[in-house]
Amino acid sequence: MLGAKPLPVLSMGVACQFRSTEMYDIDSPEFEEFVQDALDLIEFANGPVDSKWGSLRAKMGHPDSFNMDMIAIGNEQWETETVQLFKRNDRFEKAIHEKYPGFKLLGTAGPIVDTDITPQAWDYYRKGFERNKDFCYAVDEHYYKSPQWMYDNVALYDDYPRDVAVFAGEYASHTTDRSNSVEAALSEAALMTGFENNAGVVKLASYAPLFNRIGHSQWKPDMIWFDAKDVYLTPSYYVQKMFACNLGSHSLTLTDEAIELRKKGIYICASQYEDGRIIIKAVNTTKEEFELDLSGMNSDKATIETMVSAGVAEDDLPEPVSVSISSILVSANAKLLPESFSVITGEN
Numbered sequence: 200m201l202g203a204k205p206l207p208v209l210s211m212g213v214a215c216q217f218r219s220t221e222m223y224d225i226d227s228p229e230f231e232e233f234v235q236d237a238l239d240l241i242e243f244a245n246g247p248v249d250s251k252w253g254s255l256r257a258k259m260g261h262p263d264s265f266n267m268d269m270i271a272i273g274n275e276q277w278e279t280e281t282v283q284l285f286k287r288n289d290r291f292e293k294a295i296h297e298k299y300p301g302f303k304l305l306g307t308a309g310p311i312v313d314t315d316i317t318p319q320a321w322d323y324y325r326k327g328f329e330r331n332k333d334f335c336y337a338v339d340e341h342y343y344k345s346p347q348w349m350y351d352n353v354a355l356y357d358d359y360p361r362d363v364a365v366f367a368g369e370y371a372s373h374t375t376d377r378s379n380s381v382e383a384a385l386s387e388a389a390l391m392t393g394f395e396n397n398a399g400v401v402k403l404a405s406y407a408p409l410f411n412r413i414g415h416s417q418w419k420p421d422m423i424w425f426d427a428k429d430v431y432l433t434p435s436y437y438v439q440k441m442f443a444c445n446l447g448s449h450s451l452t453l454t455d456e457a458i459e460l461r462k463k464g465i466y467i468c469a470s471q472y473e474d475g476r477i478i479i480k481a482v483n484t485t486k487e488e489f490e491l492d493l494s495g496m497n498s499d500k501a502t503i504e505t506m507v508s509a510g511v512a513e514d515d516l517p518e519p520v521s522v523s524i525s526s527i528l529v530s531a532n533a534k535l536l537p538e539s540f541s542v543i544t545g546e547n
Contacts (some may be wrong), residue, residue: 205244206305206403208271209237211287216276218308225283225290226300234294237270241299251417269303270295271339273364277309277316278323285323286537296333303336306405312355321363328363337364337402343420346372346386348486353389353466356397357454365400369407371420371435379419379517381413381508384434386483388540392468395480396457398450406439413515424517431516438508438540445478445542446502447471460529465489467533476545485534491533491543498545503527507543 210228212223223229239252244267246253256262272291278284288306295302306324309316322337327334342349351481356365368414370390377473387406395402410420413431422439424431447470466482477496483489493501502524509521525544527533533543 204210205265205267206269207267207441208274209233209240209291211273211276211291212275213276213282213284213287216279216282220281222282225286227350229340230287230420231291234291237272237295238290238298240270241267241295242467243301243356251318269305269336271307271322271368272304273307275310276307283321283345288323292327292334296331301333303532304334305368306335306338308338309335312342312420316432324363325360334502337366337454339368341369341407342367342390343369343371343373346374346382349386349390350461350466351391353461354458355393356400357393359400361400367394367401367404369405371407373420377418377420377474378425378512379421379433379435380512381434381506381518381520383420384438384506385482385484385540387435387482387516388438388480389413389466390481391438392457392466392480395442395450395452395468395470398470405461406435419517431517434506434508434520437520437522441504441506441540442480445480445544447478448473451477457503463489465491467491474547478545479533479543481533481535481541483537483539483544486537488537489535493529493532493543496529496543496545498529498547499547500529501529501533503533503541504544505536506537507536507539 200307210233212233214221242250242264243252243256248254248257248262272288276284296442308320324335324338326359340506374380374383394404408421411419411424413426421431422436449471451469452468453472460467464485465477467531469477469479471477475497504524506520506522509519512518535541
């Protein structure tokens with residue numbers, strides 16, 4: 200119904216390394232079951248209706264293939280003498296590609312992007328890619344960081360090699376009090392301008408965590424909150440929605456302009472629809488209104504959608520926001536409200 204594609208994240212027979220040392224030995228029959236599960240899952244999703252698992256899918260009411268084209272192997276695992284992440288991944292990769300050549304596999308770079316674990320993982324996946332272009336399609340990186348870290352790392356992927364892609368698989372801004380606030384959402388939007396400016400390497404991105412049951416929270420940067428009767432959409436939700444609903448067919452290079460604007464607390468990215476219309480996403484982190492030059496929009500008019508704070512959070516709820524949409528003349532430029540996120544789209 201959503202037009203979404205499946206991306207299963209599969210266990211490699213290792214419990215969460217933060218919390219447990221439990222695992223199945225790589226030479227055990229139990230580990231082989233995890234590998235076989237991956238093969239069975241692909242057949243269930245894509246196999247013909249006369250196959251073992253494809254026939255089950257058809258009996259469940261979905262005879263058509265789901266056209267699944269990628270899976271992730273492991274989540275927040277890293278190489279140790281006992282875990283043997285690399286050997287485990289090798290076993291999955293070999294088994295899957297023997298039966299399904301060209302199937303896209305995603306690897307894991309551990310729990311935090313800026314540790315020694317990350318370059319060690321990337322070195323492994325890139326060496327595998329040099330031997331076999333199908334070895335790894337993308338590597339899953341995670342960031343639960345402060346707003347300042349996100350601002351400081353908007354250009355993180357400017358210099359990443361373009362061989363193996365990045366899956367920004369989990370990210371959320373953590374303020375001091377772990378609140379779901381406009382402050383957090385603006386820093387997430389700023390980081391996402393870096394994703395879009397580097398769409399040649401950041402091929403997938405997904406915010407996390409998704410849901411928060413009010414009164415049962417582990418932390419609170421979750422995108423959608425709910426209780427027994429209501430749903431509460433957060434500032435982070437609106438950032439994600441405004442990015443996802445305004446995607447061009449290709450990104451535009453704004454390197455010099457983006458660097459200069461960052462010095463002023465403005466973070467931007469731009470993309471273009473196939474019909475020529477340009478989309479600019481702009482984050483104003485300052486407490487002052489900022490006038491953004493729209494020359495080069497290829498349109499006389501544009502639509503501007505803006506998210507700003509609508510008051511103070513109450514009763515353990517996320518900070519409320521106001522989202523407005525209006526039409527502007529490109530010749531008059533765009534006024535970015537203080538501490539706001541805006542999407543400006545050229546009109547035909």
